[in-house]
Amino acid sequence: VSGNYAYVADYANGLVITDVTDPRNPQEVGHIDTAGHANGVYVSGNHAYIADWLNGLVIVDISDPSSPEKIGHFDTDGGTRGIYVSGDYAYVADTSNGLVIIDVSNPNSPEERGHIDTIYACGVYVSGNYAYIADERNGLVIADVSNPSSPEEVGHIDMGDKAWETFVSEGYAYVADQTNGLVIVDISDSENPEEVGHIDTYSALGVYVSGNYAYVANHVEGLAIIDVSNPSSPGEESYIDTDDLAQGVYVSEGYAYIADQTNGLVIVNVSNPSSPEEVGQIDTGDKACGVYVSGNYAYVADTSNGLVIIDVSNPNSPEERGHIDTIYACGVYVSGNYAYVADLGNGLVIIDVSDPSSPEEIGHFDTDGYAQEVYVSGNYAYIADWLNGLVIVDVSDPRDPKLAGHIDTDGWAHGVYVSGDYAYVADWLNGLVIVDVSDPNNPKLAYDMLWMTFYSVFGM
Structure with missing residues (x-):
């Protein structure tokens, strides 16, 4: 949710944008097919960053929520499940391909900057200089991303599930x-x-x-x-x-x-x-x-x-x-x-x-x-x-x-x-x-x- 809109990663249906100004009467106002299977979405400014499974990272211009437009795409080597955007970088949980760090300073032309292997990365959250990676088969992996070009694992906790x-x-x-x-x-x-x-x-x-x-x-x-x-x-x-x-x-x-x-x-x-x-x-x-x-x-x-x-x-x-x-x-x-x-x-x-x-x-x-x-x-x-x-x-x-x-x-x-x-x-x-x-x-x-x-x- 950002402002008066909810942005939903709707799997095979792509990105759905809903006006929730009146939470009791939400209205769909926009939609875009992302070609893959939208597993996650992160909104920053006028852009929605979508983890689109085998289709990688899709960047959508949402400045007009009623008419979203795809402006950027980056194919990752795994299946994208989770995404977090901080500053000029998108951090992508790419399942068997680990964590992929993508420079999105130019949303029209995203570029990979860094990568770190984990077993099966499904989710990611970034705080300060650290990325916290939820790894389905390896628990919580903590990576130092102070240098996005060279992320380094600094901690790991085998956590079971939830x-x-x-x-x-x-x-x-x-x-x-x-x-x-x-x-x-x-x-x-x-x-x-x-x-x-x-x-x-x-x-x-x-x-x-x-x-x-x-x-x-x-x-x-x-x-x-x-x-x-x-x-x-x-x-x-x-x-x-x-x-x-x-x-x-x-x-x-x-x-x-x-x-x-x-x-x-x-x-x-x-x-x-x-x-x-x-x-x-x-x-x-x-x-x-x-x-x-x-x-x-x-x-x-x-x-x-x-x-x-x-x-x-x-x-x-x-x-x-x-x-x-x-x-x-x-x-x-x-x-x-x-x-x-x-x-x-x-x-x-x-x-x-x-x-x-x-x-x-x-x-x-x-x-x-x-x-x-x-x-x-x-x-x-x-x-x-x-x-x-x-x-x-x-x-x-x-x-x-x-x-x-x-x-x-x-x-x-x-x-x-x-x-x-x-x-x-x-x-x-x-x-x-x-x-x-x-x-x-x-x-x-x-x-x-x-x-x-x-x-x-x-x-x-």
């Missing part, structure tokens, strides 16, 4: 990693975090810790309950299937509330962790991705269906009490009478839920990025804003939220949890980033833990 969510409790971060299962990190020293424990699960996407147990939303495998009384030696206690894809979980007073995508909200009695029992379920309308429980209500971030409020006073018979449309609710946090919704490209939406049957939007803050998750502490909302890093918003007046601070986390911030003076940011390819937020107006990097792909953070 770490989706982290729960912070009593000096430990519990990471749900889609390939590696549950990983436990000692964060008692925020400047020197250390992995201390690990247990394989099928496909961990979410985690919540309560007492001696970690409750893992395990995708198609449902809910896994892990004994973490000894963090250095976690052991599986039990497991229960859900009908769809368990993505998020919240535990309260003996019940686990699971955001189960198209199956809605699933409620499991976990008073005996060794023998969990499903007791309730309710369809939420779209794909339940996040859930927060406060009092007798479960607040479900239901993607394009917005925020759904469920009465769970009787967990055996949950009932919808309220609903409010938002653009694309990804995460939700409830504090007092307000629900704070991370609403993707719509930023932060603040909803008065004092009457759960009639929720009302009262505040909004555009975060510039794609709000993935939100955590509220005191008068501040901390937003994981994807490529825009961590955004801190002053919500002392919920009707008039204002920017307090911002920090670029270098990766793709997807999750955040705040404990004391620190915000723990799940920063995708950049791992776990720990930010000192003792002064919310001036957040500072405390530690950057490049050890796996983090996707989300949550804690208590």
